[in-house]
Amino acid sequence: MPDEKPSWMMHGITAEPIEEYLYSLLPPRDEILAEMEAAAAKRNIPIVGPAVARVLHQLALISGAKTVFEMGSAIGYSTIWWARAVGDGGRVIYTDGDRKNADEARRYFDRAGVADRITVHVGDALELLSEQKQQFDIIFCDLDKEDYPRALRLALPRLRKGGLLVADNVLWSGKVAEKNPTEASTKAIVEFTRQLYSAPDMFTTILPIRDGIAVAVKK
Ligand SMILES: C[S@@+](CC[C@H](N)C(=O)[O-])C[C@H]1O[C@@H](n2cnc3c(N)ncnc32)[C@H](O)[C@@H]1O
Numbered sequence: 450m451p452d453e454k455p456s457w458m459m460h461g462i463t464a465e466p467i468e469e470y471l472y473s474l475l476p477p478r479d480e481i482l483a484e485m486e487a488a489a490a491k492r493n494i495p496i497v498g499p500a501v502a503r504v505l506h507q508l509a510l511i512s513g514a515k516t517v518f519e520m521g522s523a524i525g526y527s528t529i530w531w532a533r534a535v536g537d538g539g540r541v542i543y544t545d546g547d548r549k550n551a552d553e554a555r556r557y558f559d560r561a562g563v564a565d566r567i568t569v570h571v572g573d574a575l576e577l578l579s580e581q582k583q584q585f586d587i588i589f590c591d592l593d594k595e596d597y598p599r600a601l602r603l604a605l606p607r608l609r610k611g612g613l614l615v616a617d618n619v620l621w622s623g624k625v626a627e628k629n630p631t632e633a634s635t636k637a638i639v640e641f642t643r644q645l646y647s648a649p650d651m652f653t654t655i656l657p658i659r660d661g662i663a664v665a666v667k668k
Pocket residue numbers: 495496497498520521522523524525526527528544545546547550572573574575591592593596
């Protein structure tokens with residue numbers, strides 16, 4: 450492992466030797482994903498990285514998901530992992546507020562051969578989700594953290610029974626454990642997680658991988 454760790458890697462949740470061991474186990478990614486990981490590290494784009502991406506992909510495979518709504522897609526790294534998991538006939542909705550991100554993502558989708566499974570929307574992911582008439586197998590939340598509580602309220606009715614609500618960064622570099630968090634982002638994540646655990650129709654766990662992934666199934 451090189452001394453300079455990519456920005457998507459370390460978050461201080463897991464002990465560093467264990468984190469390095471977990472990353473050393475990961476099989477190499479294909480040319481496109483490797484290029485995206487390098488671009489993200491170079492330009493400080495906050496992608497989930499390969500350890501979390503494999504969890505997302507695995508959750509879709511385990512649950513047989515065919516429809517995924519992604520809130521916060523950036524250059525489309527996690528979107529490609531979802532798109533490969535849903536397979537032929539599956540559908541992934543990409544959303545991001547930044548048109549430049551979407552243009553870059555489209556180029557990666559074409560090269561990765563998954564463009565026909567992905568619908569790209571530019572705009573506020575919360576508004577875009579509230580316009581959806583259908584229910585989804587998986588809704589993935591990776592927005593600005595202040596948006597998490599509102600995203601949760603909008604997402605739950607749009608999740609089918611048995612569907613998964615997945616959210617990244619729910620341990621927020623450990624700041625969620627502060628006694629009296631002052632940062633707006635930390636407070637929002639703590640509130641999101643409290644609401645998710647207390648939602649009567651959801652069963653929630655947190656996987657402390659990288660920066661923490663919340664996984665909740667709708668009962
Ligand atoms: C953490 S990045 C997403 C990374 C992506 N999920 C991945 O792992 O490849 C968050 C992205 O969400 C976008 N974003 C944040 N809040 C948003 C909102 N309310 N609506 C749409 N996009 C938003 C930002 O522009 C940013 O590109």
